[in-house]
Amino acid sequence: MPTPITPCLWFTENAEEAMEFYCSVFPNSRIVSIERYPDESLDPHYAGMSGKVINGSFDLDGNRFICLDGGPAFTFNEAISLTVECADQAEIDHYWSSLSAVPDSEQCGWLKDKYGISWQIVPANLGELMTGDAQVRALMGMKKIVIEQLVNAD
Incomplete structure (x- = not known):
């Protein structure tokens, strides 16, 4: 076990x-x-x-x-993040709108919540969606991941 x-x-x-x-x-x-x-x-x-x-x-x-x-001795930073693998765009949209609180920290599916915790809100099949350079470029330009834009990237 x-x-x-x-x-x-x-x-x-x-x-x-x-x-x-x-x-x-x-x-x-x-x-x-x-x-x-x-x-x-x-x-x-x-x-x-x-x-x-x-x-x-x-x-x-x-x-x-x-x-x-625990008091102010330690704070959260981006060295640790929690990843949510989403089934579809609706789940991505839900978690993004619920958790994102620091727009300057948004990039490539990463966000920071109001408590300072970093999250990765990604499609569960992100590896399958990343089929080439066009998808990498599209992802690098995104804050919240939009599945359709990855699928249609060229």
Whole structure:
């Protein structure tokens, strides 16, 4: 039996809000559990964190994630992204319009959401669509991927 790998997302202070948002975007999603920081008098590391999420668990369409409110020490960057392989243009459009919040970060199917997480919103058959130089040029000129433009590129 393989060992599951579960991404952990470190939010500054809005992990619960983020879990609720992502569960509203992806079908078959739910918050599994939320554990909150204990009283801040127990340890100096808990200062200012009382009531925030120390461990949250949520499922996005069958994929488990965990998260926490960890303060501002670390932030998300493009070195890590989450990829959504979409069945068709309607799915691409849905996820793009739901998640994209930083227009300057959009390129070739990549976007950044309001929490700073980078996503790749791509057709599941992207490899099959990339049949030559014309498709590569078309993709490089896109922000959101438009399947029809890849198919008709020449």
